[in-house]
Amino acid sequence: MASETNGQNATQAAGISTDIITLTRFLTEEQSKVKEATGDFTLLCHALQFSFKAISYYIRRATLVNLTGLAGQSNATGDDVKKLDVIGNDLFIAAMKSSGKCALLVSEEEEEIIYFKTEDGSARYAVACDPIDGSSNLDAGVSVGTIFGIHRLADGSTGSKEDILKPGTELVAAGFTMYGASAQLVLTMKGGGVNGFTLDNSFGEFILTHPDMRIPKSRAIYSVNEGNSLYWEEHTKEYFNSLKFPQDGSGKPYSARYIGSMVADAYRTLLYGGIFAYPADKKSPKGKLRILYECAPMAMVFENAGGQAVDSTMARMLEVVPEHIHDRAGIFLGSYDEVEKVKSFYK
Numbered sequence: 001m002a003s004e005t006n007g008q009n010a011t012q013a014a015g016i017s018t019d020i021i022t023l024t025r026f027l028t029e030e031q032s033k034v035k036e037a038t039g040d041f042t043l044l045c046h047a048l049q050f051s052f053k054a055i056s057y058y059i060r061r062a063t064l065v066n067l068t069g070l071a072g073q074s075n076a077t078g079d080d081v082k083k084l085d086v087i088g089n090d091l092f093i094a095a096m097k098s099s100g101k102c103a104l105l106v107s108e109e110e111e112e113i114i115y116f117k118t119e120d121g122s123a124r125y126a127v128a129c130d131p132i133d134g135s136s137n138l139d140a141g142v143s144v145g146t147i148f149g150i151h152r153l154a155d156g157s158t159g160s161k162e163d164i165l166k167p168g169t170e171l172v173a174a175g176f177t178m179y180g181a182s183a184q185l186v187l188t189m190k191g192g193g194v195n196g197f198t199l200d201n202s203f204g205e206f207i208l209t210h211p212d213m214r215i216p217k218s219r220a221i222y223s224v225n226e227g228n229s230l231y232w233e234e235h236t237k238e239y240f241n242s243l244k245f246p247q248d249g250s251g252k253p254y255s256a257r258y259i260g261s262m263v264a265d266a267y268r269t270l271l272y273g274g275i276f277a278y279p280a281d282k283k284s285p286k287g288k289l290r291i292l293y294e295c296a297p298m299a300m301v302f303e304n305a306g307g308q309a310v311d312s313t314m315a316r317m318l319e320v321v322p323e324h325i326h327d328r329a330g331i332f333l334g335s336y337d338e339v340e341k342v343k344s345f346y347k
């Protein structure tokens with residue numbers, strides 16, 4: 001007893017936490033709360049977290065091992081593909097395949113759905129991913145990320161297009177990892193809160209550092225590619241002008257922050273509050289960001305953190321149903337009150 005107390009004193013004095021919640025522990029504890037859980041979802045998440053660690057590793061080594069620059073091709077949605085886009089995609093596919101729990105995968109970098117057939121039919125999940133979001137920023141060392149959304153297959157299905165062409169309201173889990181000064185994983189599950197984990201490179205583990213994340217209700221920060229304003233609809237222009245030239249007597253204009261990686265802009269917005277937008281405009285009438293692996297997973301994170309997300313028609317983003325796997329939407333997401341303000345300008 002005495003030595004236990006001495007030990008506790010020693011760890012306290014050194015400021016060392018010995019009760020660390022790793023992602024592995026978190027997932028096991030979450031699983032034990034669900035009586036009928038089979039452990040399949042937990043196994044899928046273990047495969048996911050491995051892909052994040054591997055992608056993070058290669059991003060950090062990119063400049064040293066000649067992984068910067070273009071791969072010399074363009075992807076399903078016409079973007080130039082970077083070498084790291086290819087590596088991120090291959091790592092993600094390998095992780096999903098080897099998990100044995102993923103029946104099908106939609107990736108930004110793959111034109112068609114990838115189906116993984118398992119002998120025993122135990123793969124019950126459909127996953128959508130943007131393996132590297134913000135890849136135009138890669139060679140400048142600016143934060144990029146991986147976005148993912150997870151659906152469960154319909155009863156009796158062995159995996160089909162219908163299992164992924166679903167509204168975000170049916171996602172069982174979603175989130176993203178941002179590869180910044182450290183790798184930050186943000187995860188949310190259906191009906192649950194939002195939890196943030198930081199990759200500790202020495203442990204090789206994601207550690208719960210941001211439990212139960214809540215987005216501030218309002219904040220005077222906006223994040224949008226203002227270079228597109230020539231193409232914006234009138235109400236979009238009026239809304240952003242109202243932030244820059246406030247008429248309500250408050251006097252103080254909003255601050256602008258735009259990184260150009262959705263993951264990084266969204267992560268900051270989640271922590272500090274404000275609004276992130278990529279509106280549909282006259283040049284891109286359907287918007288730029290993709291519903292399945294950019295808009296819907298982010299919308300789920302923001303709603304579960306107390307914020308909101310809508311498309312360019314002010315429809316709830318989570319209720320938008322894509323017709324095709326790479327369909328796009330305009331998006332406004334952020335603090336609850338900031339999204340209310342966006343809606344008030346829509347005619």
Ligand code: AHG
Nearest residue numbers: 079132133134135136225260261262
């Ligand atoms: P990706 O790198 O996966 O193609 O996504 C890029 C996206 C998103 O990360 C970001 O918000 C947006 O494109 C930036 O677009 P602009 O360069 O048009 O501002």
Ligand code: MN
Nearest residue numbers: 130132133134
């Ligand atoms: Mn992207």
Ligand code: MN
Nearest residue numbers: 108130132133
């Ligand atoms: Mn991408």
